[in-house]
Amino acid sequence: MNYIIMDLEWNQPFSKELCLTMASGLKFYGEIIEIGAVKLNARFEIVDFFREFVKPKYYKKLHPMVKKITAISRKDLAGGIPFPEAIQAFRRWCGKDSTLMTWGNDDVPVLCDNLEFFDLDKSWAADWYNLQTIFGLQTGNGTEQKSLQFAMEYFKIPCERRLHDAFNDAFYTAQVCSHLDLTKGVGNYDRFLRLQREQDVRRHSGAEPYHSLISTERGRYPSKRAAFGDRRFAAVHCEDCGIHEVPAGSWMRQSNEKYIALAHCERHGTFLVRMKFRRVKGGMDVHKVVWRATEEMIQLYRNLAEKSRQRKEPFRSVG
Structure with missing residues (x-):
């Protein structure tokens, strides 16, 4: 079993009027432009890295706010590959026996939206682990969401790379994970998730399906x-x-x-x-x-x- 720590960056339309609609009737608000990932083996050791820029097909012009936050350039996107090819390469790199991990609840919904919009299989992304949950419960922060930067500061991990970069965020998430007991976290995740959902009902921490x-x-x-x-x-x-x-x-x-x-x-x-x-x-x-x-x-x-x-x-x- 491999565990894939994944982080995504995505572009957005310039206005509501320019936002496309998916087959489900929901709006397509984020087109993925970068995939970053770190592969962990069954012992949660880092064994490989993945990074791919995606050349956007629909929201081709970078939203100014996305450009400012991520520092992704038009040159980066021009050198990217189409989303279907990027996902094919990503899944091939992940391997058949692998499970996704992310920091928070935003990336997988966006991934599923993109898979749906491009008419690609999304069943493989249905099961995943939210590392925010494991971090919170193992550090006494409960189910309250904490940023990756907070977790880095908590474990005194120096920030030497720019955040809001898919690869760098995945890399630093892996560094945070090295301070966690992932064997215990993954083994007890279902119980953790039930606890989180109970907390969400009372506090709405943002962890909706x-x-x-x-x-x-x-x-x-x-x-x-x-x-x-x-x-x-x-x-x-x-x-x-x-x-x-x-x-x-x-x-x-x-x-x-x-x-x-x-x-x-x-x-x-x-x-x-x-x-x-x-x-x-x-x-x-x-x-x-x-x-x-x-x-x-x-x-x-x-x-x-x-x-x-x-x-x-x-x-x-x-x-």
Whole structure:
């Protein structure tokens, strides 16, 4: 058995109007432009590396924010290969007896979206391990999501390569894993996952199954207030019809770095949107994620809203 620590970077359309639709009816928000991976053997030892730039077919022009965050250039993409070829090479490199591992819950949904959009088999990506979960439970951080940078600092791993690079992120994730008991983590993962899902119902840490994910979007702002004040970014659009702009309303704080809100569409129901902030030089990186809201998510939001009302500390979007 091999374990594949995978990280992806993806491009996004310049506007909602330019966003393509998958056969399932969901929007195609991220076209993969880089695949980075580290292969571990059955003893969780590093045995090989993989990196491939993908030449985009649909979102050919790099979104300015993606270019800024990832530092990927047009030259990198021009030298890339088409996604079907890249995935074929990646799967061949992984081998038949292998399992994916990622840091967080964003990469596999995007991978599955790309496989679906290119009409490729995605069954092989159905089972995977979220290393954030194992890290959190083995370091006393519970199921709360922690960034890769946080984990590196926790284990005093020096950052000598640029983050938000698929290969570098996979490499540093492997370094973090060298400090974890992956044998125990993998062996008890089902129990860990049940615990995480129970926590998600109460706290919504963001670990929803990929089929409930509607969209992801990244931005960079000088402050949290500036992000909430950007009406286009802070708004939530109905992802089914692509027409209705649904106001995000009041944002409720989950933690110092996460805020959630509910958005409603009369035709298509309720969505939950989360903004996650990460302080960087000169401002804040913002990762906005939208899910189709379950009853548990709606109740979670209501509970946070009630606590906020009692404290009289709501964070409302500007404008």
